[in-house]
Amino acid sequence: MGFIGDIGHFIATPLYYAISAVLLFWHKLFTLLGLDRDGGLAWALAIVGLTLTIRAALIPLFVKQIKSSRNMQLIQPKVKELQKKYGHDRERLAQETMNLYRESGTNPFASCLPILLQMPIFFTLFRLLDQAAKKGTAHGFLDEDLARSFGQSQIFGSLPIKESFWGARTWGDDPNALVMVVALVLVLAMTATTFITQRQLMSKNMPADALTGPYAQQQKMLLYVLPVTFGLGGVAFPIGVLLYWTTSNLWTMGQQFYVIRNNPAPGTPAFAEKVARDRAKAAKHGTPLEAEVTATPEVEERRPAQRQQPKRTTKSQRKQASPKPAASDSPNDGGKQ
Known part of the structure; x- marks a missing residue:
């Protein structure tokens, strides 16, 4: 098999067991609910259940991604200052x-982590389905009987889940038009959702300062590169x-729509929209926003009071204003009682 093959097998084996375990759990659940064990609908819904399970497990990573992305946006003015200061010295x-x-706790590669972690799962599922369809090969907890059922299952009796748009062009003696249409719809949906997700992040949750510079260029590149990559590769999936x-x-x-709507980054269009919604909600209930009520007094309290300068007086005026000693305090009265 070779050294590279051994490493690939070492990485893929635990993924085969993890993915097959979750897949079989959902398949068993839908079978108990009355779906055909060997039907494509039960296996298709099991794949959806597998997806939801994996994405739920990645929520902590998504939260870290959002925090890092927000920090990247907020430090863009400082990045620009560094570019002006050290633009002549690339190393510095x-x-x-x-x-x-490092000081701001920002990881510039955090935005790619969810996709990078899903890629091994994606290709493992691809190989799991491909091997089950072609050879009935068992992987992980998927035995030969279940592998054959998984590989040969068809949705609605005529839509094999193992087929791709590219493979359906030469399917049997006549191309399978239904597979081609469904596969094309899924490829377009996959491409469109990738583009909308990236576009939503740039147009709603990035301040104006973050729309220029290397980080913005990276985001703009991903905005078009990722959908095109998935679109071109999707015809073979x-x-x-x-x-x-x-x-x-x-x-x-x-998930991103929910986060941007309810917890947007300061200085972004989404933040302005949230402030407007909060004001409209407060006005509807007749209660002004707490931030608006307390903002002005705090500013006034923090303003230092102006120190009043004493008026200038002459020496004679100061002498007249000074108090005279009382009669009982005179030294001549000391012996008179």
Whole structure:
């Protein structure tokens, strides 16, 4: 097998067991609910359940991604200052930029982590389905009987989940038009959801200062590169794998929409929209926003009081204003009682 093959097998084996365990759990659940054990609908819904399970497990990583992305946006003015200061020295600029990332707790690669962690799962599911369809090969907890059922299952009796758009062109003696249409719809949905998710992040949750510079260029590049990559590669993916990735993209889009709407980064269009919604809600209930009520007094209290300067007086005026000693305090009265 070779050294590279041994490493790939070492990495893939635990993934086969983890993915097959979750997949079989959902398949068993839908079978108990009355779906056909060997039917494509039970296996397709099991793939959807697998996707939701994986994405739920990745929520802590998504939260870390959001925090890191927000920090990247907020420190863009400082990054620009470093570019102006050390633009002539690329090595020093890179060093100072990394120091800034470290001090602010920002990871510039955190936005890619969810996708990078899903790629091994994606390709493992692809191989699991491909091997089950072609050879009935058992992987993980998927025995030969279940592997054959998984690989040969068809949705609605005529839509094999193992087939892809590219493979359906030469399916049997006549191309399978239904597979081609469904696969094309899933590829377009996968591409569109990827683009909308990235576009939503840039247009709603990035301040104006963050729309220029290297980080913005990276985001703009991903905005077009990722959808094109998935679109071109998607024609070769089986319907079952396309179902996984499209469901995952829909989860990401909804999750990001919720976070941007309810916890936007300061100085972004989404933040302004949230402030406007909060004001409208407060006005509807007749209660002004707490921030607006307390903002002005706090500013006034923090303003230092002006010190009044004493008026200038002459020496004679000061002498007249000084108190005279009382009669009982005179030294001549000391012996008279």
